[in-house]
Each structure stands twice: as structure tokens, then as C-alpha cells.
Amino acid sequence: xxxxxxxxxxxxxxxxxxxxxxxxxxxxxxxxxxxxxxxxxxxxxxxxxxxxxxxxxxxxxxxxxxxxxxxxxxxxxxxxxxxxxxxxxxxxxxxxxxxxxxxxxxxxxxxxxxxxxxxxxxxxxxxxxxxxxxxxxxxxxxxxxxxxxxxxxxxxxxxxxxxxxxxxxxxxxxxxxxxxxxxxxxxxxxxxxxxxxxxxxxxxxxxxxxxxxxxxxxxxxxxxxxxxxxxxxxxxxxxxxxxxxxxxxxxxxxxxxxxxxxxxxxxxxxxxxxxxxxxxxxxxxxxxxxxxxxxxxxxxxxxxxxxxxxxxxxxxxxxxxxxxxxxxxxxxxxxxxxxxxxxxxxxxxxxxxxxxxxxxxxx
Amino acid sequence: xxxxxxxxxxxxxxxxxxxxxxxxxxxxxxxxxxxxxxxxxxxxxxxxxxxxxxxxxxxxxxxxxxxxxxxxxxxxxxxxxxxxxxxxxxxxxxxxxxxxxxxxxxxxxxxxxxxxxxxxxxxxxxxxxxxxxxxxxxxxxxxxxxxxxxxxxxxxxxxxxxxxxxxxxxxxxxxxxxxxxxxxxxxxxxxxxxxxxxxxxxxxxxxxxxxxxxxxxxxxxxxxxxxxxxxxxxxxxxxxxxxxxxxxxxxxxxxxxxxxxxxxxxxxxxxxxxxxxxxxxxxxxxxxxxx
Numbered sequence: 001x002x003x004x005x006x007x008x009x010x011x012x013x014x015x016x017x018x019x020x021x022x023x024x025x026x027x028x029x030x031x032x033x034x035x036x037x038x039x040x041x042x043x044x045x046x047x048x049x050x051x052x053x054x055x056x057x058x059x060x061x062x063x064x065x066x067x068x069x070x071x072x073x074x075x076x077x078x079x080x081x082x083x084x085x086x087x088x089x090x091x092x093x094x095x096x097x098x099x100x101x102x103x104x105x106x107x108x109x110x111x112x113x114x115x116x117x118x119x120x121x122x123x124x125x126x127x128x129x130x131x132x133x134x135x136x137x138x139x140x141x142x143x144x145x146x147x148x149x150x151x152x153x154x155x156x157x158x159x160x161x162x163x164x165x166x167x168x169x170x171x172x173x174x175x176x177x178x179x180x181x182x183x184x185x186x187x188x189x190x191x192x193x194x195x196x197x198x199x200x201x202x203x204x205x206x207x208x209x210x211x212x213x214x215x216x217x218x219x220x221x222x223x224x225x226x227x228x229x230x231x232x233x234x235x236x237x238x239x240x241x242x243x244x245x246x247x248x249x250x251x252x253x254x255x256x257x258x259x260x261x262x263x264x265x266x267x268x269x270x271x272x273x274x275x276x277x278x279x280x281x282x283x284x285x286x287x288x289x290x291x292x293x294x295x296x297x298x299x300x301x302x303x304x305x306x307x308x309x310x311x312x313x314x315x316x317x318x319x320x321x322x323x324x325x326x327x328x329x330x331x332x333x334x335x336x337x338x339x340x341x342x343x344x345x346x347x348x349x350x351x352x353x354x355x356x357x358x359x360x361x362x363x
Numbered sequence: 364x365x366x367x368x369x370x371x372x373x374x375x376x377x378x379x380x381x382x383x384x385x386x387x388x389x390x391x392x393x394x395x396x397x398x399x400x401x402x403x404x405x406x407x408x409x410x411x412x413x414x415x416x417x418x419x420x421x422x423x424x425x426x427x428x429x430x431x432x433x434x435x436x437x438x439x440x441x442x443x444x445x446x447x448x449x450x451x452x453x454x455x456x457x458x459x460x461x462x463x464x465x466x467x468x469x470x471x472x473x474x475x476x477x478x479x480x481x482x483x484x485x486x487x488x489x490x491x492x493x494x495x496x497x498x499x500x501x502x503x504x505x506x507x508x509x510x511x512x513x514x515x516x517x518x519x520x521x522x523x524x525x526x527x528x529x530x531x532x533x534x535x536x537x538x539x540x541x542x543x544x545x546x547x548x549x550x551x552x553x554x555x556x557x558x559x560x561x562x563x564x565x566x567x568x569x570x571x572x573x574x575x576x577x578x579x580x581x582x583x584x585x586x587x588x589x590x591x592x593x594x595x596x597x598x599x600x601x602x603x604x605x606x607x608x609x610x611x612x613x614x615x616x617x618x619x620x621x622x623x624x625x626x627x628x629x630x631x632x633x634x635x636x637x638x639x640x641x642x643x644x645x646x647x648x649x650x651x652x653x654x
Binding site for chain 1: 625
């Protein structure tokens with residue numbers, strides 16, 4: 001097999017298997033819809049119309065995709081370092097809250113205030129991502145458990161702050177912070193839509209992550225640690241520092257996602273759990289933890305979310321089907337690892353047969 | 364302050380601890396067999412919902428409970444098939460089932476009951492003396508049973524050996540996969556019971572997200588309790604007490620509910636940092652018997 005061909009296969013096969021996983025999930029979802037007495041074709045058609053039917057709806061699709069892309073990037077960088085970050089929800093909430101609090105103050109003229117408010121979200125998310133990184137590196141605490149705990153801690157802390165801390169700019173009856181000053185908000189990109197500059201932040205973030213992963217020394221370390229911590233140790237890569245930084249970066253992307261929701265979409269922080277954490281896992285997995293894949297998967301899930309309302313109204317399928325579809329997609333991706341493994345094993349067996357014919361093959 | 368420590372607080376503690384015990388004993392069995400199960404929360408939600416559906420159609424909460432156990436077991440069977448037979452990632456699969464556990468009831472509520480957010484009221488399981496749900500003492504009796512099963516019976520010891528060193532267990536003829544299937548399915552059935560306890564025991568309806576992270580608190584109890592039944596039960600009791608104290612304190616307007624309800628998560632985090640030095644998970648957790 002030539003070098004060129006193997007590169008081609010390397011790029012195509014994850015795309016094919018992700019596509020198959022998504023299609024499988026959509027088909028099973030269609031069966032679920034049919035089993036509950038609705039027409040799945042009509043439902044998916046309504047979903048498509050809802051996501052692309054008008055200028056405003058396309059805007060909504062991109063708005064929904066924004067936090068999903070940033071969350072997916074957060075999942076991807078952690079996963080590349082071998083860390084399973086279930087704590088994106090908490091990191092996102094911390095970022096959203098910090099940006100919401102800082103954004104209420106007069107921070108200077110237009111880009112300055114916005115940058116400071118975004119930075120607040122980045123710092124809060126980064127710290128919340130750093131904690132499980134440090135715990136993993138220095139006490140071996142499993143990141144899945146610590147991030148789940150940190151999710152709930154974040155939600156409770158923020159809820160406490162919104163309800164009880166008088167010196168913060170909060171509004172307890174509304175369960176929110178005060179509105180963000182206009183100068184600190186992400187601008188609207190298209191008139192007559194809610195599309196804000198958060199989508200640009202997300203795409204820039206994806207490019208940055210691509211550069212980090214595939215063009216920087218640190219990215220090389222991350223990928224080595226993620227593939228084989230043992231090999232990384234032998235080649236002198238400090239895995240503790242590598243995974244802590246990866247978790248900080250993960251928290252930063254998640255925090256940006258939260259900040260962009262506050263500063264771009266809501267205009268203030270609301271004390272609710274947006275439920276992006278698990279969707280971000282789906283986005284990262286479907287996007288195969290590659291920045292470009294994450295953008296594509298984020299857009300796909302944005303379509304599902306944005307189209308769901310239309311589907312509910314015109315095809316009478318309740319929009320919670322989106323959550324079911326996300327679960328099915330993750331299940332399908334998880335199973336596809338099995339398919340890949342079997343294929344690999346078959347190829348290995350074939351290679352063994354052709355390379356050692358004189359010895360025979362043991363069962 | 365003295366008003367807080369009353370019989371009411373004691374019964375509330377029992378009430379809040381029972382569902383944690385069911386789910387924690389389930390999670391413990393699964394983890395001891397070597398399969399991580401982060402989907403306890405999802406199975407609880409499914410169980411809570413299906414219990415109401417079963418009761419709604421038959422009028423019998425006992426049938427509802429049976430439905431919840433079966434549904435939880437069925438959901439866990441998917442986890443088992445994916446993680447044991449397909450060797451899929453245990454965390455990824457758990458995340459998928461958590462989403463499905465939250466999504467399916469939310470999706471079906473509209474279909475079945477033409478309501479959003481919650482179901483109509485149904486008949487509840489009977490109570491003992493008008494206060495304590497009949498499942499609550501069952502939950503507490505489960506703890507010594509699980510302890511006895513794991514440490515004093517042959518299948519229990521084999522189950523733990525599947526979790527400690529699956530390859531060695533397999534080599535001496537223990538059917539590791541079979542034990543793991545049983546343990547994971549049992550964890551789903553117990554989580555389903557925990558869900559039914561909430562929806563048709565404690566309350567008489569299902570509402571979206573009604574488990575409020577109890578599946579994760581149960582998981583935390585397993586870890587904080589160092590993977591032993593009595594340890595996990597003690598942790599569950601502590602967390603249940605925190606929840607009960609929270610309810611009482613809130614009723615008297617004393618503390619912020621948020622800070623106190625953060626306690627289980629904070630305690631578990633601190634325990635994991637190594638303050639509690641001898642925490643040790645089953646060595647074969649997440650490992651397969653064959654490559």
C-alpha cells in the first residue's frame with residue numbers, strides 16, 4: 001500500500017464509520033418514532049425544514065451548534081490525552097457564570113470589555129478543568145468520577161451564588177445574574193436572526209486546537225500520552241504535566257462555550273443546567289476527536305436541536321427524541337470500535353497467513 | 364437547633380437513604396465484577412418512569428415495581444452486551460445509556476399521557492404504619508445480604524475474582540462473562556427498584572429528572588465506601604442524612620440548600636484526593652478476560 005493511499009484511508013475510514021453510526025442511530029430513532037405512531041419520514045423532513053427552512057432558522061441552527069462545537073473540542077483535547085472528561089457541563093456552567101458576572105461591569109470600550117468577559121469565562125472553565133487533571137496526576141483519582149462530582153459542585157455553587165451572595169450582581173427572583181452590558185456582548189452577525197459571533201469563536205477555537213494537536217510539540221506529547229502512557233514515559237514525556245495542561249485546555253474550550261452562551265445568546269447567566277455536557281461527548285466521539293470532525297458533528301447536532309421544535313409542532317413527535325438520538329449515536333459509535341477491532345484482527349490473521357505459510361497457522 | 368434532631372429527621376434519613384442503597388448495592392455488584400456502570404442514574408430514571416406506566420395501566424403498584432425491575436434489567440443488559448460482548452468502552456456506553464435513560468421517559472410522557480414534565484398520579488406502594496415505604500426496610504436488609512453473598516458464597520467470591528483478575532479467573536474455569544452479565548443486569552434491576560421507590564413509593568408520579576443525580580451519589584457512595592457493602596451503606600447513610608437534614612433545615616429556613624446538597628460530591632472528591640489513603644478499586648475494573 002502506497003503512502004498516499006494509506007493517508008487517504010486514514011481520513012476516509014473514520015468519516016465512513018461516523019456516518020454509518022449516525023445513520024444507524026437515525027434509523028433506530030425512526031423505528032422508535034414509527035413505533036409510537038408517527039411518520040418518521042415526515043418527522044425528519046420537518047426537522048430538516050426547521051433547521052434550514054429560512055434565514056432565521058439557519059441562524060438558529062448555527063446558534064445551537066456553537067456551544068456544541070466548543071464542548072466537542074473540550075472533549076476532544078482531553079480524549080486525545082487519554083482523559084474522559086464528563087465534566088464539560090460543569091466547566092461550561094462555571095465559564096457562563098463568570099462571564100455573566102464580569103460582563104455586568106463597565107470594562108471599557110467595545111472589544112476590550114468583550115475580551116475581558118470572555119477571558120473570565122476561559123479562566124473559570126480552565127480552573128474547573130484543571131482540578132480533575134491535578135487529581136488524576138497526583139492522586140490517581142479517576143477523572144470520570146471526579147468530573148461528575150465537579151459538575152454537581154459547580155451547579156450547586158453557582159446556584160448558591162445566584163441565590164445568596166448579595167455583593168454579586170445577581171437577581172434571585174429571576175434565578176439569573178443581572179444583564180450583561182451591551183459593550184461586553186458578542187455582536188449579532190445577521191440581522192433578524194439570533195446568530196452571534198460565538199460561532200466565529202468556535203471556529204477559531206477549532207483552528208487553534210488543530211494547530212496545537214498537529215503542529216505543536218505539545219500536541220505531539222498529548223497524542224503520545226493518549227495512545228500509550230507507558231511509551232510516553234519511556235521517551236521522557238512528562239505525562240502528569242501533559243494531562244494537566246490538556247484538562248486545562250479542555251476546561252478553557254468548555255468555559256468559552258459557556259461564556260459565548262451568556263455573552264452572545266442569553267445576555268445574562270441563567271441558573272439552569274443546559275445539558276450540553278453529554279451532547280459534547282457525542283460531538284467529540286462522532287467527530288473522532290478531530291477539530292474538523294468536531295465542527296461537522298457540532299453542526300449535525302445543531303441541526304437536530306434546532307429542527308426539533310419544528311418537528312414537534314408539525315409532525316407531532318416530541319422534541320425529546322433528540323436526546324434519544326444522541327444516546328443512540330453514542331451507542332453506535334461505541335459499537336463501531338468493535339467492528340474496527342474485528343476488521344483489524346481479520347487483517348492481522350490474513351497477514352500472519354501470508355507471511356508465515358511454512359509454519360502453518362495455529363488456531 | 365434541637366428541633367432539627369427529631370423523629371422526623373430520623374424518618375427522613377431512612378426515606379432518603381433507601382433509594383441510594385438500592386442503586387449503590389447495584390453499582391457495587393457491577394464494579395466488583397469489573398464493569399464500571401456510570402449509567403445508574405439512567406436506569407433509575409427508566410425504572411421510575413416504567414413503574415408509573417405499569418401502575419397506570421394495571422392499577423397495581425406491585426406490577427409497576429415489577430415493570431421497573433424488568434426495565435432496569437433490560438437497560439443494563441444493553442450495557443452488558445456492549446461492554447462485555449462487543450468490548451465497547453464502559454464509560455462511553457454508560458454515557459449513552461444515561462442519555463437514553465433521561466431521554467426515553469421525556470419522549471414517551473407526551474405519547475402515553477399527553478402531558479409534559481410529569482405523569483398523572485397513580486396508586487402508591489403500601490407503607491408501614493403510614494409513614495415508611497415498604498421498600499425502605501428491604502433496602503436496608505439488602506446490605507448484609509450483598510455482603511454475605513460476596514464474601515461467604517462461592518458465586519460471590521467468583522464474581523469478585525472476575526473483577527480482580529479476569530484473566531486468572533478465566534484460566535481456572537470461572538465463566539467471567541457470565542458473572543459479569545449477571546452482575547451488570549442485577550445493577551440495572553436494583554437501580555430500577557430505586558427508581559420505582561422514588562416514583563411510586565415516595566411520590567405517586569414521575570417527573571422529568573426526578574432522580575436529581577441520586578444515581579451519581581450512589582456511585583460516589585460505592586467509591587467512598589471503598590467498594591464494600593457496609594462501607595457503601597455507611598456512605599449512603601451519610602449522604603441520605605445530609606439530604607434529610609437539608610430538607611429539615613430548609614423547612615426551618617436555616618441553611619442554604621445548595622451548600623448542604625453539595626456535601627456528597629465534596630466529600631467524595633476529598634476522599635478521592637487521597638485523604639482516605641486505603642481506597643482501592645477492583646484491580647480488574649475495565650479489563651477484559653480475553654483480548
